[in-house]
Every structure is written in structure tokens, then in C-alpha cells.
Amino acid sequence: MTIRSRRESVTFRHPFHIRGIARELPAGAYEVVTDEEMIDGLSFAAWRRVATMIMVPSEGPRGTMEMVSIGSVDLADAQASDASAAR
Template structure:
């Protein structure tokens, strides 16, 4: 089975929280990794996301030490949308 990992950066203007992630995370940029696998048996190439992860700083270890935490990608998108709405509304 063919797999791939895609990396991206997301930006939050406001603190946010996700289930499975301890506490509220501060605003900032966060690295995201998405694992995909190819869907077999189709006449064209298609990929299906199988996992998503966010990289968070390890408490008390400085900004260079990170932990990779599994997340629900739909929940991440909802948190990003809420952040965009707050920016558009000029929320403090």
C-alpha cells in the first residue's frame, strides 16, 4: 500500500483548544502533518487521509522541543474557521 505524509503550517490569531490536546494553546503558527494512503482499485489516483497530527511545544523544554499530537482534522478546520470569524469580527 502506498502512503504519503503531507506537511503544512496553520496560523491562529487567537488562543484555541482541540480535544485530545491538553489546555488552551496560544495564538501562533503550528505545523500539521497529514498521513494519506492511496485508494486501491480506482482507475485514477486518489488519496484518503488516515491521520492528522499537530506539533506542539513541550512544556518546560523551550520552543525547539516539540511533541506530535494526533488530532481530528475536521475539528482543526472548525477551530481555524472560528479563528477567521473572530479576526473578521475584530474580536479581542
């Protein structure tokens, strides 16, 4: 089984919530990591998402980060809420 990780930066213009994270997160740029596995047995390369994680400020010492597993739909919902708050 082949697994790949994709990294992207997602920017929130307003403080936001993501389901699964109990606290409000501050506005800013966040690194999102998506792990995908190759679907075997096809005549072409195809991938399925197996995990989505976001790097968030830790509640511990200032400047530390933690990687939290989130749902891709929950991330999309948070981005949509942030975009609609800008209007």
C-alpha cells in the same frame, strides 16, 4: 499500500483549543502533517486521509515540541473559531 505525508503551516491569530488537547495553545504558526493512503484498484490515483497531526509546544522543557494526533474536523473547527474571533 502507498502512504504519503503532506505538511502545511496553519496560523492562528488568537490562543485556541483543539478537542483532544487538554490545554490552550498560544497564537502562532503550527505545522500540520496529514498522512494519506492510496486507494488501490482504481483506474486513477485517489487518496484517503488516515491521520492528521499537529506540532505543538510541549509542556516540558521550553522550546521542545510534540506531535499530537487530532481530527481533521477538530482542526477545521479551531480555524473557524479563530477566524470568527477576528471579526
